[in-house]
Amino acid sequence: MKAERKVLDRYLQDSRRKRSRKRDVVLEYFLRSSSHISAEDLYDLVHREHPEIGRSTVYRALKLFCDSGVARQVDLKDGRMRYEHHLRRPHHDHMVCTRCGQTFEFICQEIESLQERAAASIAFAPESHSLQIYGVCKDCRRGEARPHVEAPRTSRRPIEVK
Amino acid sequence: MKAERKVLDRYLQDSRRKRSRKRDVVLEYFLRSSSHISAEDLYDLVHREHPEIGRSTVYRALKLFCDSGVARQVDLKDGRMRYEHHLRRPHHDHMVCTRCGQTFEFICQEIESLQERAAASIAFAPESHSLQIYGVCKDCRRGEARPHVEAPRTSRRPIEVK
DNA sequence: TTGATTGCAAAGCATTTGCATGCTA
């Protein structure tokens, strides 16, 4: 949990901003959270045990985490933004089941390279990207659909595609 | 402009819904519009000349267009959903300039195949996908940044990446 | 001390919805 602190502090210093105890608490909870947490859910989590920490602090903190590279925004097409840890986790993309809401993470080095080639071909300097495949997962295809998961979470490590 | 009508009518029939004159007008304006129009912008366009057509009709129509395959939702990360024609245009992905808002469309057959392979590897049945690369475009890198474009539009045909 | 950070409630925005009325098949 120290790497994130370090990166964040460096970012704050560079942009001449200050640390704050409350934001630190938010960071702790965020790092402890499962993947794909939404701002509102993180707020509930934090606020329950620290009523003195308000909604705006959480939203502002998440924005800062993204700017500094500690977190990443993911759009799972469910109407709210979701955030995932970015430092310790290898970059990955997502498959989202439109029936049960489950997400599956995967990495494909070849796709990454092709994206860079695509960008290079028009002298575009890529900074980030977002790739989601929407469809129906194995279980749901079998008709074993479970009730829709409200907060999709995935703990396994990303599937590697070669 | 006939292909879309046909697909839509078929869809309506299959789902036992009805045609409507107003919705037809919305379709016309949508097909005539440039890529990446937002619901609100389409509403303004239509409502200006047809004050009897309301906001909800436009929103509901766009949803229908997507469900039937006539349109596709695109997330350009600017806070609103955007829609593009889907029938006549080959499938493509987007590079979005975070400085000027311009978008560049591209196709890469190899990326498509790799996505299918990724899905197949966990028996996931892909239905659609969305790939955006965010970064800085050629012009903006040169410092020739233009003022931020409010409604990003692209008319050229997608760049092919091999 | 200076300026960044916060909480609160209010504002913003895009989108959805309830309901009475109008249309289509």
Add this chain to the structure above:
DNA sequence: TAGCATGCAAATGCTTTGCAATCAA
């Protein structure tokens, strides 16, 4: 005629903001 489609305004839900009070460096 039955029941989908529509307009309006109100409701939603997530996110941002204005501002006075607090806190960090």
